Amino acid sequence: VPAEPVAVVGAGVAGLAAAATLAADRPVTVLDRLPVAGGVLGYEAQAVRDLVARCELVGVRFQLGTTAIRWQPGHLLAAGPRGIVWLEAERLAFAGGGRPATQAELRVAGPRLAGVLPAPVAIHLMEAQARIGRDVALLGTGDWARAAARELAHQGARVTVVAAPGAPAPDFPHEALVAGWRPAEVEGRSRVQALVVERDGVRHRIRCDAVVLAADARPLRNVDGAVLDGAPAVTFVQPVAERATHEWVATRASAAVNASDQSTMEMTR
Amino acid sequence: MKVTSPVGTFPFEPQRLELEQRRLRIEGAMGAWPARVELEPGDARKILRVLARGLLTALSTRSRRTT
Numbered sequence: 001v002p003a004e005p006v007a008v009v010g011a012g013v014a015g016l017a018a019a020a021t022l023a024a025d026r027p028v029t030v031l032d033r034l035p036v037a038g039g040v041l042g043y044e045a046q047a048v049r050d051l052v053a054r055c056e057l058v059g060v061r062f063q064l065g066t067t068a069i070r071w072q073p074g075h076l077l078a079a080g081p082r083g084i085v086w087l088e089a090e091r092l093a094f095a096g097g098g099r100p101a102t103q104a105e106l107r108v109a110g111p112r113l114a115g116v117l118p119a120p121v122a123i124h125l126m127e128a129q130a131r132i133g134r135d136v137a138l139l140g141t142g143d144w145a146r147a148a149a150r151e152l153a154h155q156g157a158r159v160t161v162v163a164a165p166g167a168p169a170p171d172f173p174h175e176a177l178v179a180g181w182r183p184a185e186v187e188g189r190s191r192v193q194a195l196v197v198e199r200d201g202v203r204h205r206i207r208c209d210a211v212v213l214a215a216d217a218r219p220l221r222n223v224d225g226a227v228l229d230g231a232p233a234v235t236f237v238q239p240v241a242e243r244a245t246h247e248w249v250a251t252r253a254s255a256a257v258n259a260s261d262q263s264t265m266e267m268t269r
Numbered sequence: 270m271k272v273t274s275p276v277g278t279f280p281f282e283p284q285r286l287e288l289e290q291r292r293l294r295i296e297g298a299m300g301a302w303p304a305r306v307e308l309e310p311g312d313a314r315k316i317l318r319v320l321a322r323g324l325l326t327a328l329s330t331r332s333r334r335t336t
Contacts (some may be wrong), residue, residue: 033304034276034277034279034300035279035299035300035301036277036279036280036300036301038277040277042276042277042278043278043279043280043300062301063301064300064301065300065301065302080301081301081302081303121275124275177305
């Protein structure tokens with residue numbers, strides 16, 4: 001009896017590692033909307049090259065530049081260079097990456113202002129030598145915040161880190177730390193001029209000309225009918241570092257979504 | 270060749286060159302995607318301008334170092 005085929009959505013390190021493991025005893029196809037494997041690390045990273053080589057060695061098939069659209073048990077609808085196809089798969093492993101929570105998801109009030117940027121966008125702009133601000137409020141203390149802080153330091157920006165209650169202390173350079181306060185509101189006319197933080201009903205105003213959102217990681221995207229729909233035979237394999245993500249995921253789709261370690265084990269069983 | 274964009278860095282592998290109606294077309298692949306770069310006469314002028322500027326900067330830096 002042939003082992004059940006698995007589709008892995010996401011060709012970043014999590015997806016590649018899951019595919020390499022699973023392909024030991026079943027057919028595995030890896031899909032990614034981008035035309036190369038690697039995800040956020042990029043196709044040139046040595047870890048990515050090694051994982052791709054490992055996948056190829058165990059017979060993993062790749063459908064890159066292909067967007068997974070809809071999951072229904074036994075089939076995955078995907079659109080790519082070969083057109084729109086139904087791919088046969090008994091199980092779906094979703095490794096579609098993470099992103100910081102948006103202003104709305106963080107329940108930060110105020111209009112959509114220039115200068116309020118998700119960390120991945122801010123980092124990309126700074127890598128392209130664009131200056132995002134002189135006084136920057138950086139929400140979060142995790143990987144995105146660390147990477148943003150490094151670029152901000154190169155630009156000579158003054159960084160105020162806002163760490164939510166229970167968040168670890170920042171292990172990167174910063175000018176000021178506002179720990180245990182929740183970001184509540186952004187103020188400004190067309191561009192952000194201040195971030196208001198709140199604790200126990202007390203509000204504090206931090207003057208800034210940019211806010212970098214780097215807190216509370218969320219799944220980057222969904223496959224319709226899969227990750228957020230509690231579908232059976234779907235497993236979330238994206239490694240997530242921040243505790244809030246686990247909580248968010250558990251609340252939204254407890255039946256379908258598991259932490260990476262457990263889920264990979266579950267699928268290999 | 271590499272293309273860097275906000276969604277990532279991708280390889281561009283040229284596979285065929287075509288000249289059509291004063292347009293240079295480079296057919297190739299960007300990973301799994303078929304891709305094409307088209308150059309018009311105006312683009313060539315822009316590239317030459319950038320190259321000339323770079324060359325002048327390099328030459329002036331060199332002459333300053335040697336004097």
